[in-house]
Amino acid sequence: MDFSLSDEQLALQDTARRFARDEIAPIAAQYDQSGEFPMEVMKKAYEIGLSHVTIPNEYDGVGLSLLDCVIVTEELSWGCAGISTSLMGNDLGLAPILVGGNADQKKEWLGYLTGDFHMAAFCLSEPEAGSDVAGLQLLCEKDGDDYVLNGTKCWITNGGVADLFTVFATMDRAARHKSISAFVVPSDTPGITIGKKEMKMGQCASDTRVLHFDNVRVPSAQRLGEEGQGFVVAMKTLDTTRPSIGALAVGIAQRGLDESLQYSMDRKAFGTPIAGFQAVQFMLADMAKDIEAARLLTYQSAWMIDQGMNASKNSSFAKCFATDMAMDATTNAVQVHGGNGYTKEYPVEKLMRDAKLMQIYEGTNQIQRMVIARELLKG
Numbered sequence: 001m002d003f004s005l006s007d008e009q010l011a012l013q014d015t016a017r018r019f020a021r022d023e024i025a026p027i028a029a030q031y032d033q034s035g036e037f038p039m040e041v042m043k044k045a046y047e048i049g050l051s052h053v054t055i056p057n058e059y060d061g062v063g064l065s066l067l068d069c070v071i072v073t074e075e076l077s078w079g080c081a082g083i084s085t086s087l088m089g090n091d092l093g094l095a096p097i098l099v100g101g102n103a104d105q106k107k108e109w110l111g112y113l114t115g116d117f118h119m120a121a122f123c124l125s126e127p128e129a130g131s132d133v134a135g136l137q138l139l140c141e142k143d144g145d146d147y148v149l150n151g152t153k154c155w156i157t158n159g160g161v162a163d164l165f166t167v168f169a170t171m172d173r174a175a176r177h178k179s180i181s182a183f184v185v186p187s188d189t190p191g192i193t194i195g196k197k198e199m200k201m202g203q204c205a206s207d208t209r210v211l212h213f214d215n216v217r218v219p220s221a222q223r224l225g226e227e228g229q230g231f232v233v234a235m236k237t238l239d240t241t242r243p244s245i246g247a248l249a250v251g252i253a254q255r256g257l258d259e260s261l262q263y264s265m266d267r268k269a270f271g272t273p274i275a276g277f278q279a280v281q282f283m284l285a286d287m288a289k290d291i292e293a294a295r296l297l298t299y300q301s302a303w304m305i306d307q308g309m310n311a312s313k314n315s316s317f318a319k320c321f322a323t324d325m326a327m328d329a330t331t332n333a334v335q336v337h338g339g340n341g342y343t344k345e346y347p348v349e350k351l352m353r354d355a356k357l358m359q360i361y362e363g364t365n366q367i368q369r370m371v372i373a374r375e376l377l378k379g
């Protein structure tokens with residue numbers, strides 16, 4: 001067993017680390033407070049190959065393995081989780097094309113995403129169907145060679161800035177998962193309205209929207225996979241993207257630890273740096289050991305997917321463990337900073353707000369435990 005990274009992976013990590021420190025971290029607080037979308041940073045990331053990273057080389061993508069991808073995501077998240085979520089949300093948005101698309105669809109739509117700077121968004125969640133994917137309500141009705149989509153999606157990352165949506169819809173609500181189909185839909189298709197932007201607790205740089213579909217006509221050539229296969233496309237997509245949420249969490253927690261180490265050496269109490277107190281040392285030690293455990297689970301699940309192994313359980317291990325860990329680690333980072341940590345003068349309160357979302361999106365951590373338990377009970 002070899003835990004070392006290759007020279008190429010170390011170089012990639014270094015590129016992402018420098019981009020996070022030079023281009024993302026300095027503007028993170030500004031975008032967090034304004035809630036604006038950092039389009040310029042997204043374009044820069046695209047230009048140096050830190051965006052659209054999962055698109056294979058044959059479609060002019062960067063063609064990273066998932067292990068490479070999580071190495072990059074961790075570094076970018078160190079700079080700002082909201083910006084990293086926007087970049088990662090792009091790969092989530094295009095993943096159903098990789099999972100369910102045929103050769104022609106991949107050529108056309110992945111080529112579109114790499115031909116120029118274009119972004120994608122994954123449109124699964126609905127007002128009445130977040131955890132319960134099979135209960136989604138957005139209707140698709142067959143009309144000649146087209147489908148007509150009607151309904152509402154919500155909590156869509158990149159919803160207001162994406163050029164391309166991957167959309168999940170049902171032909172028969174009563175048939176639950178068996179009637180769901182997936183579609184690739186350009187965001188300027190008539191009938192799509194970009195709804196309100198959510199004002200969130202954290203990850204404010206990411207654009208989270210409601211989307212309305214009103215008689216949106218989609219040719220059947222834009223259906224990804226067979227009719228009724230959309231649920232499995234969604235599940236397989238989430239299996240491959242949950243390790244990236246683990247990586248996002250590791251990046252946030254590592255930032256919390258780095259900030260806490262520096263602060264505890266600078267800050268004096270009772271005439272000595274607070275790093276000298278065992279109470280503080282134990283918090284630092286817990287952060288470091290838990291980050292390393294989460295990183296290993298994240299790498300392992302990404303590696304399993306790269307090997308073509310079934311990684312549903314391990315992806316959920318990584319997502320659930322790493323995001324719970326990041327919540328604890330960033331809460332402790334605020335604690336190490338004391339009163340200062342609770343102010344916006346220091347970056348750790350943002351880390352804590354950003355971390356909370358990760359226990360919720362891409363399947364709540366309660367859903368992850370459900371996936372794990374079901375896999376265990378399969379026998």
Ligand code: COS
Binds near residue numbers: 125239371
């Ligand atoms: N890969 C392939 N097939 C899968 C699968 C996977 N990972 N997970 C489930 N399936 C298949 C099952 O084998 C089953 O197949 P059959 O029709 O042959 O029986 C079918 O899909 C239905 O699966 P299941 O019965 O497990 O579906 P449930 O309705 O019970 O829901 C959960 C399963 C809860 C796991 C699913 O709804 C889920 O992941 N929810 C969270 C959604 C989420 O992450 N939302 C965030 C959106 S992105 S921000």
